[in-house]
Amino acid sequence: MRVFIAGASGLVGGNCLKHFTEQGWEVIGSYFSYHLPGTVFYNTLDPEHAENFDIVGWKPDVIVHCGAMTHVDKCETEQDESYKQTVLSTKNLIAVAKKCNARFVYMSTDYVFDGKNGPYREEAPVNPLSVYARHKLEAEQMSLKELDNTLVLRVTNIYGDEARGKNFVARIVDQCKNNQKLTLKLPYDQYASPTNAWDIARAMFVLLRDGKTGIYHIGSTDYMNRVELALRVLQYFPDAEYDLIPMNTEELNQPAARPLLGGFVKMKFSNEYPDFLFGNIDSYLKKSLTVTA
Numbered sequence: 001m002r003v004f005i006a007g008a009s010g011l012v013g014g015n016c017l018k019h020f021t022e023q024g025w026e027v028i029g030s031y032f033s034y035h036l037p038g039t040v041f042y043n044t045l046d047p048e049h050a051e052n053f054d055i056v057g058w059k060p061d062v063i064v065h066c067g068a069m070t071h072v073d074k075c076e077t078e079q080d081e082s083y084k085q086t087v088l089s090t091k092n093l094i095a096v097a098k099k100c101n102a103r104f105v106y107m108s109t110d111y112v113f114d115g116k117n118g119p120y121r122e123e124a125p126v127n128p129l130s131v132y133a134r135h136k137l138e139a140e141q142m143s144l145k146e147l148d149n150t151l152v153l154r155v156t157n158i159y160g161d162e163a164r165g166k167n168f169v170a171r172i173v174d175q176c177k178n179n180q181k182l183t184l185k186l187p188y189d190q191y192a193s194p195t196n197a198w199d200i201a202r203a204m205f206v207l208l209r210d211g212k213t214g215i216y217h218i219g220s221t222d223y224m225n226r227v228e229l230a231l232r233v234l235q236y237f238p239d240a241e242y243d244l245i246p247m248n249t250e251e252l253n254q255p256a257a258r259p260l261l262g263g264f265v266k267m268k269f270s271n272e273y274p275d276f277l278f279g280n281i282d283s284y285l286k287k288s289l290t291v292t293a
């Protein structure tokens with residue numbers, strides 16, 4: 001299998017690049033602004049860019065789209081940029097996928113739901129609350145409409161190993177390791193299914209291997225709010241100094257509205273892959289802290 005991953009310098013794309021390569025697939029991943037060694041340049045907003053990797057010439061069987069503007073509040077205040085990074089980039093990659101007759105993978109989110117009664121199954125009615133969420137849904141629906149063979153993975157609250165260590169869990173771990181005092185104002189009323197990017201890569205691998213299409217909800221065995229997630233990480237650092245201020249979403253006054261009861265029921269995936277084991281935040285931390293100790 002030949003797979004091109006757009007956005008392999010990021011959290012999900014980087015884990016997919018590593019896992020698929022380890023599994024023996026031919027994989028090329030791209031970066032945009034952060035040159036991760038072993039990746040090629042590709043700008044999804046400018047398919048004619050002279051420095052772009054020649055995807056069509058390489059003839060991939062699959063194109064995985066991991067690029068997006070993931071800063072939800074920034075999307076709310078910079079709507080044009082959000083549209084470009086999420087909807088236009090997808091439109092451009094779909095056109096490339098059509099040219100090389102490749103299957104397409106789109107990464108979506110639980111933010112397509114309004115969070116009134118999560119965790120959600122795939123059939124639940126969507127109702128995005130924010131600009132980011134509306135753009136993710138638009139790109140998801142376009143992918144499914146334009147290409148019969150699209151696979152959509154809806155994911156949420158991702159953590160894991162990544163070159164820049166910028167995810168929520170990695171940042172807490174980093175600050176604890178560097179003996180920096182943390183001040184965390186976190187919502188106790190936003191629930192999701194925090195998931196290791198490595199498990200997303202593993203799940204995507206089996207779905208692609210088996211030629212699956214359509215929407216799949218992918219989440220770990222954890223279901224918790226942000227305060228609980230932070231505390232689960234902090235318990236591995238008994239000497240950490242921190243002020244953790246639990247707040248509700250209204251008090252936080254974030255620019256973009258959040259689904260409160262988000263996250264997933266992944267029964268569809270589990271029915272098809274009953275032996276597939278997802279890790280959780282504890283298994284991830286135990287392993288990564290042992291490795292780096």
Ligand SMILES: NC(=O)c1ccc[n+]([C@@H]2O[C@H](COP(=O)([O-])OP(=O)(O)OC[C@H]3O[C@@H](n4cnc5c(N)ncnc54)[C@H](OP(=O)(O)O)[C@@H]3O)[C@@H](O)[C@H]2O)c1
Pocket residue numbers: 006007008009010011012013030031032033034035042043044045065066067068069070085089107108109110155156157158159
């Ligand atoms: N992280 C989460 O908790 C979460 C939750 C739900 C859904 N998702 C979705 O999952 C997907 C992957 O998220 P992530 O957390 O892995 O994101 P990420 O770590 O921020 O990575 C985004 C990637 O997109 C690339 N990129 C940005 N602009 C680009 C452009 N114009 N052309 C080509 N590449 C571009 C970035 O490259 P450079 O860094 O090199 O510029 C980076 O490799 C996204 O679609 C996101 O919406 C993420």
